[in-house]
Amino acid sequence: MTENKKDNRYDQGIEIMKGMMGKNGDKIAEELQQLHPDIAHLVIAGYADIFGRSGLEKKERAIVILTALIIQGATDQLYAHTYTALNMGLTPNEILEIVIQCTAYIGFPRSLSALKVIQEVIKENGLEFSKLP
Amino acid sequence: MTENKKDNRYDQGIEIMKGMMGKNGDKIAEELQQLHPDIAHLVIAGYADIFGRSGLEKKERAIVILTALIIQGATDQLYAHTYTALNMGLTPNEILEIVIQCTAYIGFPRSLSALKVIQEVIKENGLEFSKLP
Amino acid sequence: MTENKKDNRYDQGIEIMKGMMGKNGDKIAEELQQLHPDIAHLVIAGYADIFGRSGLEKKERAIVILTALIIQGATDQLYAHTYTALNMGLTPNEILEIVIQCTAYIGFPRSLSALKVIQEVIKENGLEFSKLP
Amino acid sequence: MTENKKDNRYDQGIEIMKGMMGKNGDKIAEELQQLHPDIAHLVIAGYADIFGRSGLEKKERAIVILTALIIQGATDQLYAHTYTALNMGLTPNEILEIVIQCTAYIGFPRSLSALKVIQEVIKENGLEFSKLP
Amino acid sequence: MTENKKDNRYDQGIEIMKGMMGKNGDKIAEELQQLHPDIAHLVIAGYADIFGRSGLEKKERAIVILTALIIQGATDQLYAHTYTALNMGLTPNEILEIVIQCTAYIGFPRSLSALKVIQEVIKENGLEFSKLP
Amino acid sequence: MTENKKDNRYDQGIEIMKGMMGKNGDKIAEELQQLHPDIAHLVIAGYADIFGRSGLEKKERAIVILTALIIQGATDQLYAHTYTALNMGLTPNEILEIVIQCTAYIGFPRSLSALKVIQEVIKENGLEFSKLP
Numbered sequence: 001m002t003e004n005k006k007d008n009r010y011d012q013g014i015e016i017m018k019g020m021m022g023k024n025g026d027k028i029a030e031e032l033q034q035l036h037p038d039i040a041h042l043v044i045a046g047y048a049d050i051f052g053r054s055g056l057e058k059k060e061r062a063i064v065i066l067t068a069l070i071i072q073g074a075t076d077q078l079y080a081h082t083y084t085a086l087n088m089g090l091t092p093n094e095i096l097e098i099v100i101q102c103t104a105y106i107g108f109p110r111s112l113s114a115l116k117v118i119q120e121v122i123k124e125n126g127l128e129f130s131k132l133p
Numbered sequence: 134m135t136e137n138k139k140d141n142r143y144d145q146g147i148e149i150m151k152g153m154m155g156k157n158g159d160k161i162a163e164e165l166q167q168l169h170p171d172i173a174h175l176v177i178a179g180y181a182d183i184f185g186r187s188g189l190e191k192k193e194r195a196i197v198i199l200t201a202l203i204i205q206g207a208t209d210q211l212y213a214h215t216y217t218a219l220n221m222g223l224t225p226n227e228i229l230e231i232v233i234q235c236t237a238y239i240g241f242p243r244s245l246s247a248l249k250v251i252q253e254v255i256k257e258n259g260l261e262f263s264k265l266p
Numbered sequence: 267m268t269e270n271k272k273d274n275r276y277d278q279g280i281e282i283m284k285g286m287m288g289k290n291g292d293k294i295a296e297e298l299q300q301l302h303p304d305i306a307h308l309v310i311a312g313y314a315d316i317f318g319r320s321g322l323e324k325k326e327r328a329i330v331i332l333t334a335l336i337i338q339g340a341t342d343q344l345y346a347h348t349y350t351a352l353n354m355g356l357t358p359n360e361i362l363e364i365v366i367q368c369t370a371y372i373g374f375p376r377s378l379s380a381l382k383v384i385q386e387v388i389k390e391n392g393l394e395f396s397k398l399p
Numbered sequence: 400m401t402e403n404k405k406d407n408r409y410d411q412g413i414e415i416m417k418g419m420m421g422k423n424g425d426k427i428a429e430e431l432q433q434l435h436p437d438i439a440h441l442v443i444a445g446y447a448d449i450f451g452r453s454g455l456e457k458k459e460r461a462i463v464i465l466t467a468l469i470i471q472g473a474t475d476q477l478y479a480h481t482y483t484a485l486n487m488g489l490t491p492n493e494i495l496e497i498v499i500q501c502t503a504y505i506g507f508p509r510s511l512s513a514l515k516v517i518q519e520v521i522k523e524n525g526l527e528f529s530k531l532p
Numbered sequence: 533m534t535e536n537k538k539d540n541r542y543d544q545g546i547e548i549m550k551g552m553m554g555k556n557g558d559k560i561a562e563e564l565q566q567l568h569p570d571i572a573h574l575v576i577a578g579y580a581d582i583f584g585r586s587g588l589e590k591k592e593r594a595i596v597i598l599t600a601l602i603i604q605g606a607t608d609q610l611y612a613h614t615y616t617a618l619n620m621g622l623t624p625n626e627i628l629e630i631v632i633q634c635t636a637y638i639g640f641p642r643s644l645s646a647l648k649v650i651q652e653v654i655k656e657n658g659l660e661f662s663k664l665p
Numbered sequence: 666m667t668e669n670k671k672d673n674r675y676d677q678g679i680e681i682m683k684g685m686m687g688k689n690g691d692k693i694a695e696e697l698q699q700l701h702p703d704i705a706h707l708v709i710a711g712y713a714d715i716f717g718r719s720g721l722e723k724k725e726r727a728i729v730i731l732t733a734l735i736i737q738g739a740t741d742q743l744y745a746h747t748y749t750a751l752n753m754g755l756t757p758n759e760i761l762e763i764v765i766q767c768t769a770y771i772g773f774p775r776s777l778s779a780l781k782v783i784q785e786v787i788k789e790n791g792l793e794f795s796k797l798p
Contacts, residue, residue, distance in 0.1 A: 032511075035511070035514050035515065035518060036495055036514070036518075036528050036530070037530060038495070038499065039495070039498070039499060039510075039511070039514060042315060042316070042499060042502065043507050043511070045315075046237065046507060049308060049311075050233060050234060050236060050237050050308070051234070051237070053230065053233065053234075055226060055227060055229075055230035056227060056230045056231070056234070059193075060192075060193065060196055060227075061234060063193055063196045063197060063200070064196060064200045064231050064234045064235065065234070067196070067197045067200040067201055067204070068200055068204050068234075068235060068237075068238040068239075069238070069508065071200070071201050071204040071205060072204060072238060072508070072509070074238075074508045074509060074512070076508070076512050077508035077511075077512070093188060094188060094189060094193075096188075096701055096703070096704070097186065097188035097189045098189070098197055099704070100183060100186065100703065100704060100707060101183060101184070101186075101189070101194060101197045101198070101201075102197065102201060103183060103639065103707065104179065104183050104184070104201075104639050104640050104641075105201040105202070105205060105207075105639040105640070105641060106201075106638070106639055107635065107636050107637040107638055107639050108636050108637070108708050108711060109636075109637060109734065109737070109739045109741070109742040110737070110739060111704075112697075112700070112704070112708070112742075113739070113741050113742070115700050115701070115704060116700065119700060119701075129701050131701070131702060165644075168644070168647050168648065168651060169628055169647070169651075169661050169663070170663060171628070171632065172628070172631070172632060172643075172644070172647060175632060175635065175714060175715070176640050176644070178714075179640060182707060182710075183707070202641065205641070205642070207641045207642060207645070209641070209645050210641035210644075210645070229302055229304070229305070232305070233304065233305060233308060236308065236506065237506050237507050237508075238506040238507070238508060239505070239506055240502065240503050240504040240505055240506050241309050241312060241503050241504070242335065242338070242340045242342070242343040242503075242504060243338070243340060244305075245298075245301070245305070245309070245342075245343075246340070246342050246343070248301050248302075248305060249301065252301060252302075262302050264302070264303060312503065316499060316500060316502060316503050317500070317503070319496065319499065319500075321492060321493060321495075321496035322493060322496045322497070322500070325459075326458075326459065326462055326493075327500060329459055329462045329463060329466070330462060330466045330497055330500045330501065331500070333462070333463050333466040333467055333470070334466055334470050334500075334501060334503075334504040334505075335504070337466070337467050337470040337471060338470060338504060340504075359454055360454060360455060360459075362454075362568055362570070362571070363452065363454035363455045364455070364463055365571070366449060366452065366570065366571060366574060367449060367450070367452075367455070367460060367463045367464070367467075368463065368467060369449060369574065369772065370445065370449050370450070370467075370772050370773050370774075371467040371468070371471060371473075371772040371773070371774060372467075372771070372772055373768065373769050373770040373771055373772050374575050374578060374769050374770070375601065375604070375606045375608070375609035375769075375770060376604070376606060377571075378564075378567070378571070378575070378609075379606070379608050379609070381567050381568070381571060382567065385567060385568075395568050397568070397569060431777075434777070434780050434781065434784060435761055435780070435784075435794050435796070436796060437761070437765065438761070438764070438765060438776075438777070438780060441581060441582070441765060441768065442773050442777070444581075445773060448574060448577075449574070468774065471774070471775070473774045473775060473778070475774070475778050476774040476777075476778070578769065582765060582766060582768060582769050583766070583769070585762065585765065585766075587758055587759060587761075587762035588759060588762045588763070588766070591725075592724075592725065592728055592759075593766060595725055595728045595729060595732070596728060596732050596763055596766045596767065597766070599728070599729045599732040599733055599736070600732055600736050600766075600767060600769075600770040600771075601770070603732070603733050603736040603737060604736060604770060606770075625720055626720060626721060626725075628720075629718065629720035629721045630721070630729055632715060632718065633715060633716070633718075633721070633726060633729045633730070633733075634729065634733060635715060636711065636715050636716070636733075637733040637734070637737060637739075638733075
């Protein structure tokens with residue numbers, strides 16, 4: 001019984017991850033299972049509880065996620081979630097704009113480190129920053 | 134000449150601050166001048182260069198600013214900028230939603246500290262979180 | 267149905283909070299509800315999922331919690347959770363020992379800030395650090 | 400004279416490091432000497448003053464150390480000190496439990512980054528997380 | 533014997549603290565003793581080992597200390613150590629200059645929070661920032 | 666017109682970067698342009714506004730920069746800016762001294778991570794720490 005309830009939040013979380021991360025959703029769920037089923041359940045059910053809420057539009061939620069990772073300097077996750085941000089509707093130049101706004105809070109070095117990771121992902125997806133304002 | 138150029142970015146910054154912060158814009162500019170004219174110029178001209186850019190909608194920029202302050206635990210500025218966020222078009226419940234999303238990145242204690250400050254400002258402005266989903 | 271499942275994790279979380287925090291458990295649950303029912307549910311159900319796990323002894327879990335708050339400099343929560351730590355079986359001198367060990371990771375200033383808060387709570391509870399080794 | 404006193408704390412520190420780190424103790428002392436004798440002395444005598452104190456059991460001290468490194472995101476040291484934690488008596492599943500508890504304070508991304516490093520060290524030592532509760 | 537050695541580093545540390553902090557040295561040593569003799573010994577002997585080293589000029593060491601506290605946002609210690617910085621030879625405008633340089637690494641909000649604390653201490657000591665470049 | 670004013674701060678920034686970074690100045694300006702012209706302009710004009718100020722001697726400013734990067738754990742930039750610090754007049758042993766002083770604020774692990782990066786750059790430049798006090 002408890003088990004079924006758990007699975008319910010887990011299954012919802014999987015759907016939400018796929019909706020956000022597109023092609024990467026299953027791969028990341030699989031990686032979490034490889035770490036340990038308990039951490040996979042905690043994180044994926046957390047997606048149901050947190051990322052799956054209404055109250056922000058999809059693109060707005062992507063802005064919160066990307067800003068959080070840039071401000072924290074979470075380079076590993078920034079790599080994975082720049083694609084998520086693109087998949088949730090942010091354009092490369094909107095992402096650049098978020099990084100530039102973040103310089104007001106983390107200064108230059110950490111903004112530049114974030115932008116290097118982001119640029120790499122944008123190129124890997126065949127996209128680029130527009131150079132004209 | 135150099136002086137005029139400086140004043141130009143400063144004057145633009147003042148306009149952008151007022152547009153973002155509403156009634157608080159002049160007060161904060163005055164406080165910055167009281168600290169020191171050089172830091173006032175640096176910050177306010179920075180508003181022209183960073184906060185005054187196009188590329189994000191007003192409300193989207195407010196989401197970046199608020200997320201950055203919550204993630205950093207910048208309580209002092211969060212107090213001032215929750216009003217800014219309301220002034221830039223975020224509703225109390227959208228702000229709550231940003232805090233809840235941030236728990237995925239900073240955990241419970243720092244999210245709750247942020248929410249206490251935010252709730253205080255929301256009440257001071259005669260607003261409240263809606264309790265019904 | 268969904269509601270019932272939710273309440274189940276919430277009710278478990280309330281029990282776990284009371285077990286950990288003693289007399290403060292109900293007060294903190296009430297404060298969370300005052301902030302917003304959604305954040306109260308997220309945090310308290312999180313207690314069921316995280317704090318309520320087996321795998322560490324009660325006192326060992328208290329060491330993780332206290333260390334985390336000291337390292338983060340989460341002063342507000344440190345105030346509340348020093349009592350929790352005492353309630354979960356740590357002695358004042360074991361708490362002092364944790365702070366001293368933490369100086370290896372955060373240096374002197376933040377350790378001393380933590381210790382001031384901790385000492386205050388210990389005194390309020392009619393306890394004191396033993397001065398003899 | 401001063402020299403002898405210094406060597407005394409240094410020698411005590413070496414013994415404490417070996418007791419904690421097992422086979423890695425001499426290697427890390429050597430690496431510190433390669434950096435600079437002054438930093439080696441400062442760190443190793445610090446082991447005598449801080450890590451060598453009584454007041455926490457060996458396994459409890461290992462919990463403080465591991466929690467501190469996870470919360471700080473100190474990936475380099477986490478790699479070295481996961482072995483230390485195993486050597487001081489923590490099981491792989493107790494370490495997993497510490498990481499899960501830490502998600503309450505640092506959220507998902509940094510917990511997952513820590514767990515990846517930890518899992519690698521656990522595998523290198525021919526150990527694994529138990530998957531059954 | 534061990535006791536004497538300990539006292540030696542402690543006594544050296546007291547002298548170094550007094551040299552750096554002027555009138556505040558004895559007061560801070562007393563506060564540390566009030567927290568606990570063990571933490572007092574650890575911190576004050578640490579002054580002998582770290583702050584008492586040669587290799588940087590007095591004013592240069594003050595720059596490291598002040599920069600570290602500003603970057604960390606260690607407001608409590610910044611209050612105490614702005615006086616220390618003045619006592620070690622930094623002028624109010626050099627301190628302002630350090631804060632302005634730090635905006636490149638921590639952005640505006642945390643620089644402004646630091647500057648507010650610093651300005652307060654400077655005023656309490658009957659000093660002020662020069663407004664002319 | 667606006668364009669000319671912008672170029673003026675940019676050109677000043679380029680000169681200041683070259684003065685600080687020596688042979689690396691042009692390379693880093695080029696890398697910033699490769700990221701995006703807007704971020705290049707923001708950072709390089711920021712060099713004119715912040716790094717180009719008078720009020721600290723060259724070597725003193727280098728101490729602020731290096732301390733900031735060590736305290737933040739900004740490894741990427743520390744790699745680039747250790748050379749900058751040498752170019753601005755700090756000796757290898759003065760840099761070591763800054764790291765040792767920083768242990769009082771960030772503890773051992775992050776100081777050691779910084780020192781490894783710094784030692785690598787010092788060796789690449791055919792220099793070394795002096796081992797004799």
